[in-house]
Amino acid sequence: MVMKSQLVFVPCPGMGHLVSIVECAKLLINHHRHLSITFLIIEAxxxxxxxxYIHSLTSSSSFPSRIHFTLLPPHPNPTNPQSLNLPSxxxxxxxxxxxNVRDAVSKLNSAPDSPRLASFVVDMFCTTMIDVAAEFRVPATIFFxxxxxxxxxxxxVDMLREREEVDTTAFNFTDSGVKFVIPSFENHVPANIFPSVMLDKEWAKFFFSQVCKFKRAKGVIVNTFEELESRAVHSFSNSDINVYSVGPILSSRDNKTGPQGSDHHVVKWLDDHPPSSVLFLCFGSRGYFDEENQAAEIARALEASGVxxxxxxxxxxxRGSAEEPGDYSNLEEVLPEGFLQRTAEIGRxxxxxxxxxxxxxKAVGGFVSHCGWNSVLESIxxxxxxxxxxxxAEQQVNAFEVVRELKMSVEISLDNKGEWGQVRRSGVISAGRIEKGIKQVMEKESEVRKKVKEMSEMCKRALMEGGSSxxxxxRLIHDILNRN
Known part of the structure; x- marks a missing residue:
C-alpha cells in the first residue's frame, strides 16, 4: 500500500509569484495520485x-481537489505599504x-487521517520558512x-560579495566597463546588465539574504527546461545545489482574471489578420514608463514601421506606490496628436x-517585451x-541571455533600469532605435525566428511523458518523498 503524503507550499505575497507556484503544484499533483498540497497564503x-484568483481556482470543477488553500491571519500591526520600500x-x-505557519502546519498534522508531512516548498523570497520546516523535521525545497x-x-555574485570582490551597490558600478565570468554564461557578463535587485542597496540586502539560504534547502525547483538552458543546468552538476528544471510552467490565468476574459475585443480583431503579421507590445503586469515622452517615441516607431x-x-x-499600473482614461494625453486616427486600420x-x-x-509574429521570465517562456x-x-528585477539578465547567449531575440535595449529597485541608468529610447528592433523581430525568414520555432517544439516535447521536464x-517527487 502506497503511503499518502502532503506538502506545504509557502508562496511569496503577491500574484506575480503565486500564479507560477500554483501551476507547479498542479504539475506535482498530476504526477502522483497519493500526494496532497496545502498552500499557506500570506496576504499582501x-x-x-x-x-x-483563489476563488476562481477553487470554484472550477477542473481544479485538483488535492490542492487546498489556507489564508494566514493578517499582520498583527498592519503597515501602510507607502511607508516602507518594497523589500522591507x-x-x-x-x-x-x-x-502562523507553525500553527497551521501543527493543525494540519493533528487532523484525523492526516497524510504524512513530507516537505515544505517555499518561494525564493520566503527562505526564512526553511527554519520552520526544520522544526517539523522535514526538508524544504526552494521554488525559483x-x-x-x-x-x-x-x-x-553572492559568492563574490561574500569575498568582497565586488560591491554591486557601489556608485558608478554599472559604468565601470568590468565584465564577469559567470558559470552559466558562455559570454562574459558586463556590469551594465546587472539587475536592479542587485544594484539598489535595500533590494540587494533583501535579495542576497534570500540567496545565501538556498544551500540550506534540499533542492531548487526552477521554471525552465534543459534544452533551453543546457549550459546553465549543467553548471550545477558539481555544485552543492540540486536543481530540478520542470518548466515551462505556464499560466492560463489570463482567461480568468482579466476583463472580458477570452472574449477580449483584441483577440477578435486578430482573427482578421494573416499569420505572423501582427506585432505585440506588452511590458508585464508591473511594466510602465515614467518618462513623459517614451510612449510618444514608441508611437512614432510603430507608425514609421507600418506594421x-x-x-x-x-x-x-x-510615485512611490506599490500598486500595479492602471489603464489610461484618455490615451491621447500620452500619444502624438492624431496617432490613434492614423493607425486605426493597422493597430490597437x-x-x-x-x-x-x-x-x-496565429496572427502574432513578434513580441516587444520587458523579458520577465514568464513572458520569455510564453514567447518560446x-x-x-x-x-x-x-x-x-532580473529582466536585464534574461534579455542578455536570450539575445547574446541563445541568439533567439533581437535587441531594443539590454540595460534599461526601471524603478522597481530604484535604479535608472538610461532615459528615453528613441523612435529610430525602437523601429529598428521592430523591423528585425518581424523579419519573416530570420535566423532568430527559426531558432524560436525549433525551441518551441523542444519545449513542448520536454513536457510530454519521457521528456526532460x-x-x-x-525525480523531484521521488526525492521529496524519500528524504525522511
Missing amino acids: PFDDHVDA LLDSLVESQKQ ISGAAFLRFALH NFVWSLRKPPP VIGWAPQAQILAH YYGVPIATWPLY YSNVA
Missing part, C-alpha cells in the same frame, strides 16, 4: 487580486508569519521563479492584455520571437 497589502515590506510580511542562468548568476500592432500601454501608479492600443492568448494567436512556447526591452518532475 499591495495586491488585492489574490482572493479573487516583503521581509516584514514573511518574517511575521513564521508563528526565474531561469537556471539567473539562479547561477545570483549564487555566483500591424497590438500595444498594451499602462498608466504609471502614483489597449490597457490590460490577455498576454498568453495574444501570443498563442508559442514560437514568437522577442525584441528585448527590460525594465526591472516530465522526468525531472518525477
